[in-house]
Amino acid sequence: MRKTAPLTAPLIALLLAAAFLAGCARTGERAAPRPADGLWRPGPGLAWQWQLDGKVTPSADVPVYDIDGFENTAADVARLHRDGRKVICYINVGAWEKFRPDQADFPASVLGRTNGWAGERWLDIRRLDVLRPLMAARFDMCRDKGFDAVEPDLVEGYGNDTGFPLTAADQLRFNRMIADLAHRRGLSVGLKNDLPQIPQLLAHFDFAVNEECAQYGECARLAPFIEAGKAVFHVEYKEKPAAFCAESRRLGLSSMQKRLDLDVWRKPC
Template identity: 55%
Template sequence: MALLSLVTALLCASAVACTAGGSWWVPEPGASWQYQLQGEIDTSVPADVYVVDLFDTDRSTVADLQADGRRVVCYLNAGAFEQWRPDAGDFPQEVLGRPLPRWPGERWLDIRRLDLLEPVMAARMEFCRSAGFDAVDPDNMDGYLQDTGFPITADDQLRFNRMIARLAHERGLGVGLKNDVEQVPELVGEFDFAVNERCFAEEECSTLQPFADAGKAVFHVEYDVATAEFCPATTALGFSSIRKSWDLGAEWEACPAP
């Protein structure tokens, strides 16, 4: 027991979060990152953290990145259904809502139905863990603000998002809060980092300040704004900011370190 306590103390003194139930990796604020969901993963990008697709990324790529000192985060769509995924048949028809406007083949989920969605999300988390990933980037975590076809409330969203965080942590995975900036004050304590799209363009970067104040990383991406325009503002907030194209290929333009 003494040896176990010593090991736990050493882990908790590093970039690992610890609770009575286990531990998981937590990114350091200011860590550089790459966000690639399309094409062969370009492992030459000089980023500390890679966010890549859960289903489309080979385990060998995950292992190679980690052997090179990188951390790897699995992207999964938590709040919406994607018809091309290998587990698409696991989603009951009754939880499938309206299509997402910009993304063919995607439909919002009825996140009120935790009884039906928790087994599917748990299986995805388990696949992420078994593939060797360090953490999870769950997308579409703000369905209560969207035209989903369901009467989803803010409280429904909090329950679902907290379930996602719990499922990740139960498997030793860190977990990020994707967008959902309106609920940051309620969720910052349960998520290990934030992943944000377009907070500069949407004039809402200040809503992520609780993550920075808590010493947690904020991974931020803009699509339609030049780095010269947004980098001074977001790096001053302590964010790790990059610019990408909407197809999220291998191209990478990072803000210079402050």
């Protein structure tokens, strides 16, 4: 009986990759590329600026900027890069916004109740068939403008009065889709709030963005991100730094106080 040579590790990897691509071809799915070696994975403790009130003002001497993806241009992102910054693209993925240039692309069937912000309505996140291409186009914009990462907002609709009977399972499915869309484009992605689902989503997200965990006594729930070596970018609006910075430093959060309109002003820990 003829002895076959043992398979080497590189050959095994090639065979597995071929099998995976063949399976994708059978199901009609495109294979998700592995994240490039250069995918940005921010670690705990990085200082940051969060400005969503229009075009960025690059005045804060910090290594990370989180800015509006629609309101800023590729030139704005490039300027921040020249200054040595990493740049996060803010995109609302959980609500329709009537003031965005693609607002007419969202069919009325996926628009729910107002979320309390002027001109915004919750989206029916169960409709992945409708929302996936719309969000993919938005993430294409972030990639094409040169952003390093995406901050997808309003990914906890299942806990709100959206007008749709959303479940936790619906939210997990949608959030994982959002993370996949970002990674396919070479963008890292942050989990915005949604604290109850951190255990199920930690492996899919590269960092976290949180609002007001100190005010509600919930900052310790973000510890899994820190323990995994992933940054937690955190803001408080009503709480003063003296009330939360000691705990933030102990936990390893990247914390600051901001005004609710998220203008240039910041008061970091």
